[in-house]
Amino acid sequence: MAEIRVQHLRKAFGDFVAVQGSNFVVEDGEFFVMLGPSGCGKTTTLRMIAGLELPTGGQILLGGDDVTMLRARERDIAFVFQLFALYPHMNVRKNIGFPLLAQGMPSAEIRTRVEETAKLLRIDHLLNKSVSGLAGGDRQRVALGRAIVRRPKCFLMDEPLGTLDTEFRELMVHELRELHNRIHATTVYVTHDQMEAMSMADKIAVMNHGVIEQFGTPREIYDRPATMFVADFIGSPPMNFLKFGGGVTKGAKEVVVQGATVGVPEVREDVAPADMALGIRPEHIRFDDASKLRGAIYGTEYLGTTQIVAVETADGIIKARVPAEIRLNAGDHVGLTLNSARLSLFEKGSGRAVRTAIHDTASQGRVQHG
Amino acid sequence: MSLTTAHSVVAPSAGSKRIAGAIIIAYALISIVPLLWIFATSFKTPPDSIAYPPKIVFQPSIEGYCNLFTTRTRQTPEYINSLGPATGFCDETVRKRNMVIAGPSNFLPRFINSLIIAFGSTFCAVFLGTLSAYGFSRFKVPLADDLLFFILSTRFMPPIAVAIPIYLMYRELGLSDTALGMILLYTAVNVSLAVWLLKGFIDEIPREYEEAAMIDGYTRLQAFWRTVLPQATTGIAATAIFCLIFAWNEYAFAALLTSGTAQTAPPFIPTIIGEGGQDWPAVAAGTTIFLVPILVFTILLRKQLLRGITFGAVRK
Numbered sequence: 001m002a003e004i005r006v007q008h009l010r011k012a013f014g015d016f017v018a019v020q021g022s023n024f025v026v027e028d029g030e031f032f033v034m035l036g037p038s039g040c041g042k043t044t045t046l047r048m049i050a051g052l053e054l055p056t057g058g059q060i061l062l063g064g065d066d067v068t069m070l071r072a073r074e075r076d077i078a079f080v081f082q083l084f085a086l087y088p089h090m091n092v093r094k095n096i097g098f099p100l101l102a103q104g105m106p107s108a109e110i111r112t113r114v115e116e117t118a119k120l121l122r123i124d125h126l127l128n129k130s131v132s133g134l135a136g137g138d139r140q141r142v143a144l145g146r147a148i149v150r151r152p153k154c155f156l157m158d159e160p161l162g163t164l165d166t167e168f169r170e171l172m173v174h175e176l177r178e179l180h181n182r183i184h185a186t187t188v189y190v191t192h193d194q195m196e197a198m199s200m201a202d203k204i205a206v207m208n209h210g211v212i213e214q215f216g217t218p219r220e221i222y223d224r225p226a227t228m229f230v231a232d233f234i235g236s237p238p239m240n241f242l243k244f245g246g247g248v249t250k251g252a253k254e255v256v257v258q259g260a261t262v263g264v265p266e267v268r269e270d271v272a273p274a275d276m277a278l279g280i281r282p283e284h285i286r287f288d289d290a291s292k293l294r295g296a297i298y299g300t301e302y303l304g305t306t307q308i309v310a311v312e313t314a315d316g317i318i319k320a321r322v323p324a325e326i327r328l329n330a331g332d333h334v335g336l337t338l339n340s341a342r343l344s345l346f347e348k349g350s351g352r353a354v355r356t357a358i359h360d361t362a363s364q365g366r367v368q369h370g
Numbered sequence: 371m372s373l374t375t376a377h378s379v380v381a382p383s384a385g386s387k388r389i390a391g392a393i394i395i396a397y398a399l400i401s402i403v404p405l406l407w408i409f410a411t412s413f414k415t416p417p418d419s420i421a422y423p424p425k426i427v428f429q430p431s432i433e434g435y436c437n438l439f440t441t442r443t444r445q446t447p448e449y450i451n452s453l454g455p456a457t458g459f460c461d462e463t464v465r466k467r468n469m470v471i472a473g474p475s476n477f478l479p480r481f482i483n484s485l486i487i488a489f490g491s492t493f494c495a496v497f498l499g500t501l502s503a504y505g506f507s508r509f510k511v512p513l514a515d516d517l518l519f520f521i522l523s524t525r526f527m528p529p530i531a532v533a534i535p536i537y538l539m540y541r542e543l544g545l546s547d548t549a550l551g552m553i554l555l556y557t558a559v560n561v562s563l564a565v566w567l568l569k570g571f572i573d574e575i576p577r578e579y580e581e582a583a584m585i586d587g588y589t590r591l592q593a594f595w596r597t598v599l600p601q602a603t604t605g606i607a608a609t610a611i612f613c614l615i616f617a618w619n620e621y622a623f624a625a626l627l628t629s630g631t632a633q634t635a636p637p638f639i640p641t642i643i644g645e646g647g648q649d650w651p652a653v654a655a656g657t658t659i660f661l662v663p664i665l666v667f668t669i670l671l672r673k674q675l676l677r678g679i680t681f682g683a684v685r686k
Contacts, residue, residue: 072585079585085578102587140651
C-alpha cells in the first residue's frame, strides 16, 4: 500500500483541457473519492494515475516514486472498470488469477491466492462458473477479486457501481467500505453519485471542468462548500441561494436579504461591493410566521420522515426540508427562518465562498480511520 | 384473437412468416438443382450424360471419377486382350472403351495447388487484416480515415482490370506460375476486405479488456493475444470464410497467371473436356470434388458466416 501524490497534473486533448493542474495527496490506506459531473476530468485523472493516459504536464508519485511516465503494468496498481471488463472467455477462477499469471506465479500458489480472495469476497462457490452467467453484484465482486488478488500498491475504481441497480448498489457501497476497513488499501474511487461519495469516502475531491473545486472530508464538503458549484452539486435537494448586493465587511454578523435582516456566521474578510449569494441547506430552514423573509408555498414532495417544500420567494424557488407532519397547502404564505450558524456566503462572480466563522472550525469533524 | 398471448406489433404475423418461408424454400430448391445435376452427372457414363431427353434415372458408374484421375490411351482390342487381367475397377471400365490407363492425371496436383494457394492466402489476409484492423481500431493512426478509404478503394474496380500490369510484373519478377505469386495476389485482393470486416468486429470489443490486462501486468501484445483475439474469433472465422471462398473460386487470374506447376483447380477442370471427347462425367466429378472443401469449411463455420453477413445490421 502506498500514498498517492498528484502534483500540477494536467491533461489536454488537442485544444480541450480535461484536467488543469490538479494537486492532491491520498494518504496511505485512505479511501479517496473523486466526484463530479460527467466530463469534469475525474476519469481522466484516474486513468493518468493508472498509466492508461500520459499526462500533458505534472507529476504522479506512488509511494514516493515518480511513476508519471511509467507504463501501466510497471506501476503495480489495480483498476476496476465501470463495465468490470471480466474476460468472457475465462471462468471466474481464471479471471481472478489472470494478474497472477502475468507475474509467472506457480499455478499451485495462484490457486491458493485465488481461493483466499474468493472467500474474502464470498464468491468461493462461483469459482468454476462462467462470468457471463453472473448477476451484477457477483460480477462486481469478481472484478474486485481480480483487483485485490495481487495486493497492489493502490486500487483505482472508475464508477464501479454505475451499472448496478439501486438495490445492489447500496449493498455494494456497504461491502466496499467494509472491505476497505478490512484491507486498508489506498483507494481512488471515481463517481458522479454523491450518495456513494458521501457514504464511502475518507476524503472527497469535487471536480468541475477539469478543476478540483474542493478537497476535504465529506463533512467539510457538505457543511463548508468552498464554491457555489460544490454547494449546488452536493446535497439533495442542493443548497439554496438567495442573492443580495453590497459586499460584506470583516466582523459583520448579519446581511440584508429581500428586505429581511438575516444573521450569518461572523465574516472574517472584507469583500468589495458585488453581487453576493447567501447559501442555505434545505434542512436549515424553518417556517416562522414572524419572519420578514416570506414566500408562498409552491409545492411539496412527501418523503416519509421529512418533506421537501418548495417556496416561491421574490428571488425564485427555495426548497426547505421540514418534518413530514406539518400540513401545508399550495398558495399559503409563510415566513422563513434560517439557521444563522450554518449559512454560507458566496461571491457570485467567482462563486468563491467568503471566509466566515464556520471556517474557524475547519479541523472539526474530520473523520478518523485506522 | 387470443387475449392471453401478447403480440408484438413489430413481429411478423403467422401469414407473412409462411409466405417468407415458401419463398426461401423455392429459392433454395432452384439454387440446388444445378448442384444436384452436377453431382448426378459425375456418376453417369459418358453416353448417359449427353442422352436426350436427359436421364434422371440411370445406372450409376464411377467412370467419371476414373477418367478424372487418370490419363488414358486408345489401343487396339488385340493389344488389350494381350494384357493380363484388369487390375481394378477403373482398369476394367476403361478397357471396355478400348483404352488403357497411361498414368495419373494432373487433377490431384492441381487440387493440392488450390488447397495451398487458397488456404495460404486466406491465412495471410486474415493475419495481416487482424493486425491492421487492431491498429486502426485502437491507435491514433495519422490519416486513418484516408488510409482506410484507400484500402477500401482497392476493391472499387474489378481485379481483372489490372490483369495485364500484374501479368507483366509477375513475368519480370519470376512470380508467374508460382504458388507464392498466387498467394501474394489473393492476399492483396482479400486483405482490404479483411481489414474492413475485422475492424468492425474489433471496434465492438471494449478497450477495457486490454487496459485491464495491461494494468494486470501484460504487455500490449500479450493483452492482444489473450483478451482481444479470443473475443474476435467469430469475426476472424467469418472473414476467413469470405477470403477462402474468393481465393478458392477465383478463375480469371488463375487462368492468366498459372499454366503448369502452380495451376489451380478452376482453370484445370475445363481442360478435362478436351481430353478424349466431351467427357462431362469427368468434369462433373472434378467439380464435385472441388466443392467439398469449401462446403465442409462453410458448414463448420456457418454460425460465424451468418454473423459475418448480418454484421453491422444491428448497431448499438
